[in-house]
Amino acid sequence: MATKSQGRDIAQLFAKTDDLENRSRCNNIRIVGVPEKAEGAHSTDFIEQWLLENFKVKGLSPLYAVKRAHRVPTRPPPPGRPPRPILAKILHYKDRDTILRKSRDLPGLSINGATISIYPDYSSEKHRDPDT
Numbered sequence: 001m002a003t004k005s006q007g008r009d010i011a012q013l014f015a016k017t018d019d020l021e022n023r024s025r026c027n028n029i030r031i032v033g034v035p036e037k038a039e040g041a042h043s044t045d046f047i048e049q050w051l052l053e054n055f056k057v058k059g060l061s062p063l064y065a066v067k068r069a070h071r072v073p074t075r076p077p078p079p080g081r082p083p084r085p086i087l088a089k090i091l092h093y094k095d096r097d098t099i100l101r102k103s104r105d106l107p108g109l110s111i112n113g114a115t116i117s118i119y120p121d122y123s124s125e126k127h128r129d130p131d132t
Helices: 002-024 043-058 093-105 124-128
Strands: 028-032 066-071 086-090 117-120
Touching: 028 093, 043 066, 043 086, 043 093, 086 093, 093 117
Parallel strands: none
Antiparallel strands: 028 086, 028 117, 066 086
16 A cells, blocks of 8 residues: 555655746757857857847847856767757747747748758656656
């Protein structure tokens, strides 16, 4: 009997942890397709400027800013493999929503000839089971 309640408690704790992780990522976007090292030494500045160039006339607020940006922390891929995604934390959620909404309508987003896609950033558990 105790193991059933412990299993239920563990499942609830995992769900709570996943919820907290997704809430902490609520202003994050995942930028896929940016060639490795295209951002140089300052990825935050690079992404902030690139997003501003592509979305300023699309409704970004005057307070638009990228708080932080970095590559997914894994080893760089070998030649011929897709580049690691870049995660960017947008300061204001309205700007994040504008970027996500308008990126679907903009064909041909690119950096150095590479096609770029922008998605919301969710935990791996949320990707596996989107109903949670």
